[in-house]
Amino acid sequence: MKRTALTQKLLVLGVDGMDPRVSQKFLKEGKMPNLKKLIERGSAREDLRQIGAIPTITPPCWTTLATGAYPGTHGITCYWRQSPESLDAVVYNMDSRNCSAEQVWNITSAADLKTLVWHWPGSSWPPTSHSENLSVVDGTQPGSVNMGIAQLDWEKVIVASPEIEEVRYAPRVDKPAGVGCIITDLEGTLDDEVDDEMMELWWGDTARQGGEIRTYVMDDDDTEVVIGSKVAYDIVNSPLKEAKGWKNAPEGAKDFTIITSGGVMRRPALILKNEAGEYDRVAIYKNKKADEPIVILEKDKMVTGIIDDVTKKDVTKPACRSMKILELDPQGTKVRLWISNALDISNDQLWHQKSLYKDIVENVGHVPPVSLIGGEDDELVREIFEPSWAIYNKWQADSLNYCINEKKYDVIFSHLHNVDCAGHQLWHLAKTLQPWDYTDEKIYQEFIEKFYIQTDDYIGEFLHLLDEGWTVLLVSDHGLIVGENVPPILGEYGGLNTKVMEELGYTVLKKDKDGNSTREVDWEKTRAVQIRSNYIYINLKGRDKYGIVDPKDKYDLEEQIISDLYNYRDDRTGKRVVGICLRNKDAVLIGTHGPECGDLFFSIEEKYNRLHGDSLSTSEGYFDTSVSPIFVAAGSGIKSGFTTERIIRQVDVAPSVSVLLGLRFPEQCEGAPIYQIFSEDI
Structure with a gap:
C-alpha cells in the first residue's frame, strides 16, 4: 500500500537516558530554551513522556524504537544475552545479528532515501542491508563513537612538584581523593602490568568475541553504581625542576615527565611563564630536541584533537587525546595535568562506508575522547568529565550537520550517550544515602542540571532544520532515577x-x-x-x-x-x-x-x-526524576504547538517514521502510528 509522504527529510535525535520529568523541571526553570522551542513548534504529550519497552535497558529499548517490536519479539532482551551454555553467565549482545525483527532504516534505504544510522546501540552493527543508500557508524557499545574499538591508552593524572624525587607511574589507581595529592605508596604497583580487563569487558574486543562473561553481584560493592563512581585512572608523579638539556626551552621554564602507553613511553613537558613572570601554560614535547611542542595547554581550557603516538602490545599508532591543566601554581611549585584516553585515529573498522570516516575527520575533526572518570570526585566531574562530553556533543552535532549539508543524507537515526553515561556515574549521589553520605547531594544535583543544559545546547544545533523542511523526532530509551533507597541485590543487569x-x-x-x-x-x-x-x-x-x-x-x-x-x-x-x-x-x-x-x-x-534497568518505565524517583523516555516531534508533517493525550509507546516510533516518509511498516512491527500528531489525516 502506497502512502503520500508527509516529509522528505527526517532526523531521529536520540539522547540516551533523557528523562521527560526532569526535563520539565528544567524547562520550568528556563534552563532548556531549545527544548522549549522544539516543543512549541511541534507536538508531544503534556508530560513529554512515552512508555518505554521492558526491560528499561539501552539495547532493548533502542531496538524497539528501530523495529516497532517488543523485546520478546525482536530478541534483544537485556544489555547482555543469556549464555546458551550456563545459567550464571552472559555473552555479548549488541550485535544486529541477534535482532529477529526488521529495522526501519533498511526500509528507508531500500526506498532510495540516503540513510545514516549513527551510533545506535543494540541492533545497527553490522549493517543488515546491502543497500548503497545505507551508512552505519558504530553501535557496538553505548559510550561514544569508536570508544570500544579504537582505545589504546587509559586516562591519567600527572602530578609534578619539586618534592617528588623520581618519576613514578601507577596504573589504574582507584583513589578518588588522590587526584590532588602526591602519592607516596606507589611501590607496590610499580612495573605491574596494566589491568585492562574491565575496560576490554565493557568497551573492547573481549566481549564482542562471544566468550562467556561471569560476574557475581553479591553485595553493594559489586554493583555498577559503586564500581562506576570510582573508575580508576593512571597516576604519574614527576619531579618538577629547572629545564636542562632542551633545544629550545624558554627562560625560566621548568620541566617534568609524562608517562603514557601503559608505562612504556615518556614525554617531556615544560611549564612556561607569561609576560608578568607567572607560570600559566604547559608545553608537551615528543622529546627535548623537538623544535615544536605537541601541544601548548592554557589554564582553564580543555584541548582536544591532540595527536601523539601511543604504544599498545608493542604496536605504536597515532592517537587522538584531550588534555587539561587541573592546577598550575603561578610561582611554579606544582602542576597537575589530566590526559584523556587515546583513540587510534586510523581505526575505521566500525564505519560503513569507510570513506565516511575519512570525510568526517577531514571536515569536522578527529573523534574526541570522552572521560569516564569522576564519580565521587566532584573536581574531576566539574573539570574533566562534564567538559569532555560538551566537546564530544559539539563534534557529533557538527558531524551530523556535515552529513546533512554536504553528504545530503535524507534520513538520520542518531544516538548520543552523554546523559546516560553521567547517570551511571553520578545520579545515585544526588540524594544523600548512607553508603555515600560523605558526598554533597546539592553538588550532584547541579551536575544533573549541567548535563541537561549541555543536552539542550545539542538540541539547539538542529533547530535550523525545522526551517529547511525536515522533521525532527526527539526520543530516548529510558530516563534515570535518583534512588530513594539503597536497592537490594536484585536486578543488577551485569551478571x-x-x-x-x-x-x-x-x-x-x-x-x-x-x-x-x-x-x-x-x-x-x-x-x-x-x-x-x-x-x-x-x-x-x-x-x-x-x-x-x-x-x-x-x-x-x-x-x-x-x-x-x-x-x-x-x-x-x-x-x-x-x-x-x-x-x-x-x-x-x-x-x-x-x-x-x-x-x-x-x-x-x-x-x-x-537508575533504570530493574524498573518499569513509569517508575519515579528523587529530584523529579523518572525512568520514562522522552518523545517530542516537530517539523514537516507534524502539528505545530499541539498537545496530545495519546499514550505513546516506543513501539509506535518506527511505524510513525514509516508513515511520515510514506513507506511500509517494519515486518514485525507491533506498534501503531501516532496519527494524532500528524498535520494530515492518514
Whole structure:
C-alpha cells in the first residue's frame, strides 16, 4: 500500500537516558530554551513522556524504537544475552545479528532515501542491508563513537612538584581523593602490568568475541553504581625542576615527565611563564630536541584533537587525546595535568562506508575522547568529565550537520550517550544515602542540571532544520532515577545476583573453609538463579547443563518463587521491594516473553530501583526524576504547538517514521502510528 509522504527529510535525535520529568523541571526553570522551542513548534504529550519497552535497558529499548517490536519479539532482551551454555553467565549482545525483527532504516534505504544510522546501540552493527543508500557508524557499545574499538591508552593524572624525587607511574589507581595529592605508596604497583580487563569487558574486543562473561553481584560493592563512581585512572608523579638539556626551552621554564602507553613511553613537558613572570601554560614535547611542542595547554581550557603516538602490545599508532591543566601554581611549585584516553585515529573498522570516516575527520575533526572518570570526585566531574562530553556533543552535532549539508543524507537515526553515561556515574549521589553520605547531594544535583543544559545546547544545533523542511523526532530509551533507597541485590543487569536468592534458598553458593560464600554456584543444590536485569531461570533438568528441577515441578516452583519475592522485605526499611513478577507465558502482556527471556520476569518496586534497568518505565524517583523516555516531534508533517493525550509507546516510533516518509511498516512491527500528531489525516 502506497502512502503520500508527509516529509522528505527526517532526523531521529536520540539522547540516551533523557528523562521527560526532569526535563520539565528544567524547562520550568528556563534552563532548556531549545527544548522549549522544539516543543512549541511541534507536538508531544503534556508530560513529554512515552512508555518505554521492558526491560528499561539501552539495547532493548533502542531496538524497539528501530523495529516497532517488543523485546520478546525482536530478541534483544537485556544489555547482555543469556549464555546458551550456563545459567550464571552472559555473552555479548549488541550485535544486529541477534535482532529477529526488521529495522526501519533498511526500509528507508531500500526506498532510495540516503540513510545514516549513527551510533545506535543494540541492533545497527553490522549493517543488515546491502543497500548503497545505507551508512552505519558504530553501535557496538553505548559510550561514544569508536570508544570500544579504537582505545589504546587509559586516562591519567600527572602530578609534578619539586618534592617528588623520581618519576613514578601507577596504573589504574582507584583513589578518588588522590587526584590532588602526591602519592607516596606507589611501590607496590610499580612495573605491574596494566589491568585492562574491565575496560576490554565493557568497551573492547573481549566481549564482542562471544566468550562467556561471569560476574557475581553479591553485595553493594559489586554493583555498577559503586564500581562506576570510582573508575580508576593512571597516576604519574614527576619531579618538577629547572629545564636542562632542551633545544629550545624558554627562560625560566621548568620541566617534568609524562608517562603514557601503559608505562612504556615518556614525554617531556615544560611549564612556561607569561609576560608578568607567572607560570600559566604547559608545553608537551615528543622529546627535548623537538623544535615544536605537541601541544601548548592554557589554564582553564580543555584541548582536544591532540595527536601523539601511543604504544599498545608493542604496536605504536597515532592517537587522538584531550588534555587539561587541573592546577598550575603561578610561582611554579606544582602542576597537575589530566590526559584523556587515546583513540587510534586510523581505526575505521566500525564505519560503513569507510570513506565516511575519512570525510568526517577531514571536515569536522578527529573523534574526541570522552572521560569516564569522576564519580565521587566532584573536581574531576566539574573539570574533566562534564567538559569532555560538551566537546564530544559539539563534534557529533557538527558531524551530523556535515552529513546533512554536504553528504545530503535524507534520513538520520542518531544516538548520543552523554546523559546516560553521567547517570551511571553520578545520579545515585544526588540524594544523600548512607553508603555515600560523605558526598554533597546539592553538588550532584547541579551536575544533573549541567548535563541537561549541555543536552539542550545539542538540541539547539538542529533547530535550523525545522526551517529547511525536515522533521525532527526527539526520543530516548529510558530516563534515570535518583534512588530513594539503597536497592537490594536484585536486578543488577551485569551478571548473577546472589544475595536475595541465597536468602530465599533458591541459589546456593559453594563455601570456603570459613563458611563464607564463594563466587561459584553449587548446582547440585541450586533450584533457580536471578541473572541480568529482570530474569529468573529455573535450573531445569533436560534443558540446563546441571539441571535438578523436574519439569513437572516447574510450575509449582515458579509459584513459590513469585510468592516469596512478593513477601520479601528490605531489611533496612521493612518494605516490599519486588513490584511485579510474571511467568514467561504471562510476560507476553508486557513484551518480555519468549526464548531470550527468563522463566520469570520481575521488576523492582518504585523507590527501590537502581537508575533504570530493574524498573518499569513509569517508575519515579528523587529530584523529579523518572525512568520514562522522552518523545517530542516537530517539523514537516507534524502539528505545530499541539498537545496530545495519546499514550505513546516506543513501539509506535518506527511505524510513525514509516508513515511520515510514506513507506511500509517494519515486518514485525507491533506498534501503531501516532496519527494524532500528524498535520494530515492518514
